[in-house]
Structure formats: C-alpha cells, structure tokens
Amino acid sequence: MLSDSSRTLPLRGLSRITILFASIVCTSPSTATIVGSVHDLTGSGVTGEICNVCHTPHGSSGTTAPPLWNHEVSTTIYTLYNSQTMDVPVEQPGPGSPSRLCLSCHDGTISIDSFGGNPGTPNNTLSGLASKGTDLSDDHPIGIQWIHQTQGGATSAACINCHDIHNITAPPGKELKFFAGRVECPSCHDVHNSQVMDIKLLRKPLADSEICLHCHTK
Numbered sequence: 001m002l003s004d005s006s007r008t009l010p011l012r013g014l015s016r017i018t019i020l021f022a023s024i025v026c027t028s029p030s031t032a033t034i035v036g037s038v039h040d041l042t043g044s045g046v047t048g049e050i051c052n053v054c055h056t057p058h059g060s061s062g063t064t065a066p067p068l069w070n071h072e073v074s075t076t077i078y079t080l081y082n083s084q085t086m087d088v089p090v091e092q093p094g095p096g097s098p099s100r101l102c103l104s105c106h107d108g109t110i111s112i113d114s115f116g117g118n119p120g121t122p123n124n125t126l127s128g129l130a131s132k133g134t135d136l137s138d139d140h141p142i143g144i145q146w147i148h149q150t151q152g153g154a155t156s157a158a159c160i161n162c163h164d165i166h167n168i169t170a171p172p173g174k175e176l177k178f179f180a181g182r183v184e185c186p187s188c189h190d191v192h193n194s195q196v197m198d199i200k201l202l203r204k205p206l207a208d209s210e211i212c213l214h215c216h217t218k
Contacts, residue, residue: 034192038199046113053115054101072114073104076134081141088144095136095143098184102191106132142184176203176214 034040034050042050056070082090095103104110108131111120125131132139176187188211189201204211 037193037201039191039201041112053112056116059117069101070115071101071104072110072120073100074107074109076103076107076109078103078107079135079137080143081137081139086141086144088146090141090144096179096182096184098179098186099142102185102189103132106130107134108132109134140183140188142182142187144183145181146178146183176211 040050041047041053047053052070054071055068057068060068060070061073077092078094080090080092080094105112105126108125108127111122111124112126113124114120136142178187188203190203191201193201200206202211204214
C-alpha cells in the first residue's frame with residue numbers, strides 16, 4: 001500500500017498543471033475560450049466533449065504539426081489564389097499545417113465527426129459559406145511566406161518576432177500572427193476565441209477594413 005506521502009505527490013503535480021492550464025484557458029473576456037463560439041460543437045450532437053473533435057491527450061494522428069491533432073486531415077491538393085501583382089509566389093503543395101487543420105473540416109471533403117479514429121458519417125460535412133471547397137483561388141492566399149513587408153523599415157525577421165504564433169501574450173484583436181514566417185488561416189482567425197470581433201472569429205474587426213489595413217497599408 002502506498003504511504004500517505006506517496007499518494008499526495010500526483011496531486012501536487014496535478015495542482016500545478018491545473019493552475020497553469022486555467023491560466024491559459026480561463027473564460028474571462030481577456031483570454032481565449034472556445035466555449036460558446038461557433039467551434040463549440042457540444043450542442044450539435046457531434047460530441048459531448050468540447051475539445052476532442054480537434055484534439056486528444058493520447059493517440060494523436062501524428063500526421064501534422066502539434067497540438068495533438070485528433071481529426072482526420074485531408075490530403076487534397078488545393079487550387080490557390082495567385083496573381084501577377086503578388087510579391088511572393090504561391091508555393092505548392094500549398095497550405096501549411098495550421099491551415100490544413102482548419103481545412104480538415106472547412107474544405108468539405110471530410111465528415112465533421114471523422115475524429116478519434118472513427119470514419120465519420122458520410123456526407124456530414126460543412127456547407128454554405130463555412131465550406132471553402134478545394135478551389136481556394138477566390139480566397140486570400142495562405143501558406144505564403146511573409147518576406148516582402150518593409151513598412152516602417154522593418155525587416156522580415158523583426159515582423160516574425162512580433163507576429164509569430166509563439167507570441168501568445170497579446171490580447172485578442174491586438175496582433176495578427178505568422179506561422180513559421182507564413183500567412184495561414186489562423187493568421188486572421190482566432191479559432192479558439194469567442195471574444196473576438198464577430199462570428200468569423202476574426203482577430204481584428206472588418207469595420208473600416210481594419211484587419212486588411214493591418215498588413216496592406218495604403
């Protein structure tokens with residue numbers, strides 16, 4: 001039988017983890033929370049657990065970058081936006097890992113409930129504006145390197161230091177983010193945060209084109 005002191009060790013460790021986790025995901029307006037957002041699927045019949053559609057603490061797919069991905073990911077080759085006016089050429093295979101995680105539901109090729117190793121219900125996919133399809137040529141380019149930003153004399157390295165995904169201290173709506181120096185879907189959308197500007201989960205408001213002008217200074 002374990003002694004009283006040995007039984008308390010896991011509780012002490014759990015206490016520290018719980019405090020850290022709470023500090024990251026507490027539901028105050030100043031921090032990110034998926035609760036009540038359009039990504040909260042607990043009332044949809046798909047799941048009774050708010051996180052497990054996308055994440056799992058054990059047995060993640062390992063097919064994409066972190067964090068512990070649980071949903072099936074499409075292997076589709078996408079048609080991306082391109083233009084002669086772009087300073088950075090569009091590169092294939094296209095979207096980076098963060099965008100592919102979003103597209104695992106939003107390209108309409110995989111069932112919403114295809115997670116945790118389950119094949120999912122056929123044709124249970126997003127529709128309407130939520131489904132972007134596999135032709136992304138009419139959408140803002142994603143997976144492109146941010147190497148042409150020189151406003152204010154800033155270098156690309158300086159930009160990345162401010163906008164990298166690891167800069168998690170900024171409150172919602174303060175900064176857009178880069179992912180390995182690239183523009184991806186979560187650069188403009190905060191997928192976990194119900195406290196952002198609107199149902200589109202934008203990091204900055206559309207009013208007065210603020211989100212556009214943050215990068216596209218005119």
